[in-house]
Amino acid sequence: MTEETQSKKISKYFSELDKETKDILKISKEARKRGLDPEKDVEVPIACNMAERVIGLISAIAPKVADAGIEKRITELEKQYGNLDWRVAFKIAEEIAQQKFVKFDSQIEAMEIGIRIGFAYITLGVVSSPLEGFACLKVFKREDGKEYIGINYAGPIRSAGGTMGAASVLIVDYVRKKMGYAAYDATEKEIKRMSTELYDYHERVTNLQYLPSKEEIEFLTKHIPVQVVGEPSEKLEVSNYKDLPRVETNTIRNGVCLVIGECLCQKAPKLWKQLARWGKDFDMDQWHFLEEFLKIQKKARAGKEEVKSKEKVPPDYNYIKDLPAGRPVLCHPKYPGGFRLRYGRSRASGLSSMSISPVTMLVLDEFIGVGTQIKYERPGKSTAVAPCDTIEGPIVKLEDGTVIRLETKEEARKFSSQVEEILFLGDMLVNYGEFLNRAHVLVSPGYCEEWWVQELEKATVDMFGNLDLDKLSSLVGISKDSLDKLLKLPFRSRISAEAAVQLSRSMNIPLHPYYTYHWNLIDLARFGLMLEWFDKGKVEREGDKILKIVLPLDPEPKRALELIGMPHLVVNNEFVVIEKGHAHALMASLGVTQEKDLASLRKTVSEVPDDSETSVLEILSKSGDVRLRDKSGLFIGGRMGRPEKAKMRKLTGSPHVLFPVGEEGGRLRCFQAALDEGRITADFPVYKCTKCEKETISPICEHCG
Numbered sequence: 001m002t003e004e005t006q007s008k009k010i011s012k013y014f015s016e017l018d019k020e021t022k023d024i025l026k027i028s029k030e031a032r033k034r035g036l037d038p039e040k041d042v043e044v045p046i047a048c049n050m051a052e053r054v055i056g057l058i059s060a061i062a063p064k065v066a067d068a069g070i071e072k073r074i075t076e077l078e079k080q081y082g083n084l085d086w087r088v089a090f091k092i093a094e095e096i097a098q099q100k101f102v103k104f105d106s107q108i109e110a111m112e113i114g115i116r117i118g119f120a121y122i123t124l125g126v127v128s129s130p131l132e133g134f135a136c137l138k139v140f141k142r143e144d145g146k147e148y149i150g151i152n153y154a155g156p157i158r159s160a161g162g163t164m165g166a167a168s169v170l171i172v173d174y175v176r177k178k179m180g181y182a183a184y185d186a187t188e189k190e191i192k193r194m195s196t197e198l199y200d201y202h203e204r205v206t207n208l209q210y211l212p213s214k215e216e217i218e219f220l221t222k223h224i225p226v227q228v229v230g231e232p233s234e235k236l237e238v239s240n241y242k243d244l245p246r247v248e249t250n251t252i253r254n255g256v257c258l259v260i261g262e263c264l265c266q267k268a269p270k271l272w273k274q275l276a277r278w279g280k281d282f283d284m285d286q287w288h289f290l291e292e293f294l295k296i297q298k299k300a301r302a303g304k305e306e307v308k309s310k311e312k313v314p315p316d317y318n319y320i321k322d323l324p325a326g327r328p329v330l331c332h333p334k335y336p337g338g339f340r341l342r343y344g345r346s347r348a349s350g351l352s353s354m355s356i357s358p359v360t361m362l363v364l365d366e367f368i369g370v371g372t373q374i375k376y377e378r379p380g381k382s383t384a385v386a387p388c389d390t391i392e393g394p395i396v397k398l399e400d401g402t403v404i405r406l407e408t409k410e411e412a413r414k415f416s417s418q419v420e421e422i423l424f425l426g427d428m429l430v431n432y433g434e435f436l437n438r439a440h441v442l443v444s445p446g447y448c449e450e451w452w453v454q455e456l457e458k459a460t461v462d463m464f465g466n467l468d469l470d471k472l473s474s475l476v477g478i479s480k481d482s483l484d485k486l487l488k489l490p491f492r493s494r495i496s497a498e499a500a501v502q503l504s505r506s507m508n509i510p511l512h513p514y515y516t517y518h519w520n521l522i523d524l525a526r527f528g529l530m531l532e533w534f535d536k537g538k539v540e541r542e543g544d545k546i547l548k549i550v551l552p553l554d555p556e557p558k559r560a561l562e563l564i565g566m567p568h569l570v571v572n573n574e575f576v577v578i579e580k581g582h583a584h585a586l587m588a589s590l591g592v593t594q595e596k597d598l599a600s601l602r603k604t605v606s607e608v609p610d611d612s613e614t615s616v617l618e619i620l621s622k623s624g625d626v627r628l629r630d631k632s633g634l635f636i637g638g639r640m641g642r643p644e645k646a647k648m649r650k651l652t653g654s655p656h657v658l659f660p661v662g663e664e665g666g667r668l669r670c671f672q673a674a675l676d677e678g679r680i681t682a683d684f685p686v687y688k689c690t691k692c693e694k695e696t697i698s699p700i701c702e703h704c705g
């Protein structure tokens with residue numbers, strides 16, 4: 001099919017959708033006009049773009065905003081700031097609050113409608129939060145008598161999502177400032193009430209997805225320029241700090257807990273990312289406290305023992321707090337051997353959907369399958385996993401002590417019943433968007449094929465002036481075809497250890513990642529022990545090539561091989577055998593050549609002072625004859641989530657009519673049961689027929705028609 005006929009077909013499809021929608025709408029309007037329903041018109045407006053949808057949504061409660069020219073203004077603002085930019089929401093909210101388009105009965109009403117429209121804009125006009133989650137504004141008095149704004153939130157704020165819920169507070173605050181209201185001056189008791197209420201809610205009502213530390217809640221409440229308030233939603237009262245004059249209820253309020261905890265605290269990094277960029281231009285300097293807040297948060301998240309750590313990305317324990325029973329923890333935060341960060345995207349992965357190797361799934365006893373929800377450490381919160389077979393799978397230790405890198409599903413099936421320990425879970429493929437979306441700092445990944453191949457290309461071009469595979473082939477003694485395949489299909493082609501070492505030596509590039517081990521996961525003491533052990537072993541050579549290293553079985557130094565992910569066999573419970581190219585790669589990594597043995601390396605290691613922070617990788621880089629990069633990068637912790645929580649919310653049956661049947665309908669709200677009772681207790685409008693004078697609940701008299 002040519003592109004032209006295809007586009008014709010598609011535009012026909014869309015015009016059909018359009019026509020049929022209008023036809024159905026016409027019929028519905030006719031039907032509603034007959035007056036049998038409480039409403040005489042169809043409440044759902046047709047919207048062709050975001051601006052229309054937003055106005056359509058809000059006009060459900062404020063009909064006058066329709067046809068006031070707001071859509072046109074939104075489109076103009078989008079041209080200025082970009083589609084879906086928060087600043088569009090800020091500006092439109094401000095202009096509506098200033099009653100530039102429509103006159104309202106009061107200043108507060110104008111502000112409320114402006115805020116609803118701004119809020120609807122950033123939530124794409126598809127959730128009910130701007131109508132029901134943001135309930136209303138309230139005006140309170142400061143200690144000094146000036147007026148400040150309280151935002152009344154209710155439970156449906158949840159459907160906006162954390163970030164947009166938090167952004168709604170910013171919109172309110174922006175409008176507040178523009179309209180001349182003072183900032184909220186939280187009292188010491190109000191601050192304590194907030195942290196008490198969140199902890200009460202979390203412990204006694206329901207788990208918050210993110211429970212901020214008390215320091216976070218109190219710092220935020222102290223500095224936030226608007227007060228977050230809400231309707232009582234629970235049966236329980238707060239455990240302390242009751243009867244405060246400016247907090248209207250002692251009952252726990254879910255809207256408040258959600259907005260403070262899951263919106264403002266949890267999403268503070270995202271808010272700050274936006275405000276740091278343009279907050280000044282929008283006169284939002286009062287939010288500058290977020291910078292300090294993030295420091296407090298970082299400390300709190302890292303847990304007590306990690307406060308001292310100087311790490312750029314400290315371990316994050318959030319995903320294993322509140323662990324539901326029966327959900328396996330796959331690995332602890334940043335624990336060596338956890339999921340190794342790998343950047344990229346497979347055909348089956350996407351936003352909030354990472355990939356792991358299908359072999360990893362099998363090794364985890366298929367506990368993790370396609371689509372299983374995993375809560376993970378960073379950069380995001382949870383993911384539905386999809387398989388990707390071109391990233392690294394697990395390295396496992398079998399019951400007999402053999403360490404094997406499982407690469408195929410067949411191998412996994414064959415060995416998974418004999419696995420004693422999973423040494424490495426393998427890669428987790430994370431796309432760059434997750435980092436951008438969470439405003440998470442980018443972290444160096446472990447050395448991998450896509451990185452190596454670029455280093456090879458660059459080295460070749462630097463040496464020969466262009467990517468001359470003929471010259472490269474004759475220099476390194478590897479066939480042009482193999483080189484071509486390596487460059488084009490780095491994930492699918494396997495390179496031999498001899499070729500990898502050869503390429504590394506001749507081109508001065510790091511050793512291929514397949515033959516690079518996790519050197520940084522052992523310390524110098526263990527490394528020294530391993531080198532001593534090698535002295536007792538036997539190296540089998542064939543010319544330059546090292547075929548095998550046979551060592552006496554000794555659990556202590558053997559552990560070093562396990563920790564760096566070096567595959568080896570245990571034979572007759574007597575010998576450890578390193579083979580299949582790994583022997584060759586290992587010796588090259590250690591700098592052993594025909595002329596040079598391990599003695600000089602051992603000497604270097606023994607000369608390093610005890611208190612030195614020199615890593616094994618640094619030593620090998622100095623003394624080895626191939627360059628090495630860090631294989632480990634960042635390990636990401638993870639646990640199984642609660643997939644059943646995400647099941648489809650399906651309504652049984654497909655009702656066309658809603659009619660209250662009250663308690664008389666029984667537990668199932670059944671029509672039949674209500675008919676048997678012969679009456680219904682519920683709220684109805686009461687109409688009076690002008691002809692027969694009878695009262696009825698329907699706009700049309702059921703006697704006279």
Ligand SMILES: [Zn+2]
Nearest residue numbers: 689692701704
């Ligand atoms: Zn009548």
